[in-house]
Amino acid sequence: MRKAEKISVVKEFPYPHVVVKDFLDESTLDLVIDALAGLEYDFKESDLFSYWASVELTDIDHPAINILRDDLGDEIWRKKVAEAFSSKPLSSIDMAAYVYGLGDFLLPHDDQVEERIIAYSLHLTPEITEEMGGSLQIFDIEENNSSQLVDSVIPEYNSLIMFEVSKHSWHQVGEILQDIQRLTVTGWYHG
Amino acid sequence: MVDINFYYLEDATISNLNRIFNSADIPFIRLSKFLNESPDIIEPELNFEEKIGYYNRKIGNALLDNFWKSSDFRVFLSKATGLKPKFRKSNHISYSPGDYSLLHMDESETNRLLVVYDLTKEWKHEWGGYDLYTSPDKDPLVCNRDFGSLMIVKLNSGDLSCTRYVSLKAQYSANIDCITYDL
Numbered sequence: 181m182r183k184a185e186k187i188s189v190v191k192e193f194p195y196p197h198v199v200v201k202d203f204l205d206e207s208t209l210d211l212v213i214d215a216l217a218g219l220e221y222d223f224k225e226s227d228l229f230s231y232w233a234s235v236e237l238t239d240i241d242h243p244a245i246n247i248l249r250d251d252l253g254d255e256i257w258r259k260k261v262a263e264a265f266s267s268k269p270l271s272s273i274d275m276a277a278y279v280y281g282l283g284d285f286l287l288p289h290d291d292q293v294e295e296r297i298i299a300y301s302l303h304l305t306p307e308i309t310e311e312m313g314g315s316l317q318i319f320d321i322e323e324n325n326s327s328q329l330v331d332s333v334i335p336e337y338n339s340l341i342m343f344e345v346s347k348h349s350w351h352q353v354g355e356i357l358q359d360i361q362r363l364t365v366t367g368w369y370h371g
Numbered sequence: 372m373v374d375i376n377f378y379y380l381e382d383a384t385i386s387n388l389n390r391i392f393n394s395a396d397i398p399f400i401r402l403s404k405f406l407n408e409s410p411d412i413i414e415p416e417l418n419f420e421e422k423i424g425y426y427n428r429k430i431g432n433a434l435l436d437n438f439w440k441s442s443d444f445r446v447f448l449s450k451a452t453g454l455k456p457k458f459r460k461s462n463h464i465s466y467s468p469g470d471y472s473l474l475h476m477d478e479s480e481t482n483r484l485l486v487v488y489d490l491t492k493e494w495k496h497e498w499g500g501y502d503l504y505t506s507p508d509k510d511p512l513v514c515n516r517d518f519g520s521l522m523i524v525k526l527n528s529g530d531l532s533c534t535r536y537v538s539l540k541a542q543y544s545a546n547i548d549c550i551t552y553d554l
Contacts, residue, residue, distance in 0.1 A: 196399060227474045283497065287471055287536060288423050313539075325422040332451045350423055355469075355539050 187264040194320035197343035215244035219277040227284045234277040275367035286353035298369040303335035313357035319350040388451040398525035405521035411456040426472035433461035433548040455468045456552030466545040471536040491516040499535040500545035506530040
């Protein structure tokens with residue numbers, strides 16, 4: 181079950197984003213990680229990224245995944261997310277699991293696809309540190325398309341990061357620098 | 372002035388290069404030890420260049436700018452490819468750890484001949500930094516870094532190229548002279 185019931189103040193710079201710590205309770209967390217460990221992951225690679233991805237989790241019928249889907253996407257939570265971001269009502273979510281291993285990365289992009297309102301990522305790697313890589317790096321963009329790294333969010337265990345998707349929402353996942361598996365459940369809230 | 376390795380100027384070699392170039396899925400040849408002597412590597416003056424989501428790198432004048440414009444090289448290029456390339460631009464490009472370019476950066480490009488001369492020393496494949504060329508319905512072409520090699524690739528409108536993200540673990544930069552000829 182969801183442990184977090186509040187969303188703290190959303191940071192507005194350079195675009196609205198927030199980290200919710202201790203998102204799931206311990207027992208749900210264990211069940212979810214066990215369920216994710218049992219999935220198949222395909223290696224995906226392009227000029228933009230390198231990682232392992234699961235199938236879309238939205239349609240999987242698995243007790244732990246069903247709970248997770250509710251915790252991230254039930255009406256009560258969606259309403260809280262919409263209120264925190266002052267967004268229009270959120271109707272649905274999609275979700276998939278991603279594993280980044282040594283050398284994997286996701287280069288800067290803005291996530292903009294029609295109907296995506298809020299992006300989220302639930303981090304599920306215990307004891308991850310900044311030196312291991314894999315931080316979510318947030319950029320402020322100048323008019324000439326140059327960037328400034330203004331925030332680097334360490335993907336702490338059981339933390340949920342959310343940000344508003346817009347033409348400003350440039351971000352990347354830093355290269356993994358040690359032999360770890362950075363596991364996340366990631367997706368978007370749709371309008 | 373640098374000179375082309377005499378081996379590549381022999382008629383039999385030129386004939387072979389022409390055949391290989393024009394029979395490749397994406398027309399391409401790679402010529403190792405292309406020059407008789409390695410050029411003196413004087414670090415050219417480079418400027419940081421970024422368009423987020425497109426590229427992040429340093430760029431300046433080509434190290435061998437005069438050579439890429441020379442009639443010797445243009446004659447060789449024409450014979451080796453069977454094309455009539457017209458010089459457009461040449462640059463020295465340096466990709467440091469964390470740098471990259473993405474495929475869509477040249478999506479508005481027309482037919483062109485790309486020439487890349489590799490000035491990267493002591494490179495490991497796992498550092499990335501290799502060149503990638505794609506063409507619709509064809510297998511992508513990957514060109515690893517190899518000091519002293521010349522790569523010639525013909526790209527049509529809709530074909531794309533990029534240099535793969537360079538790992539933060541790379542101990543050096545990937546350095547190339549990159550020359551574009553219009554077709």
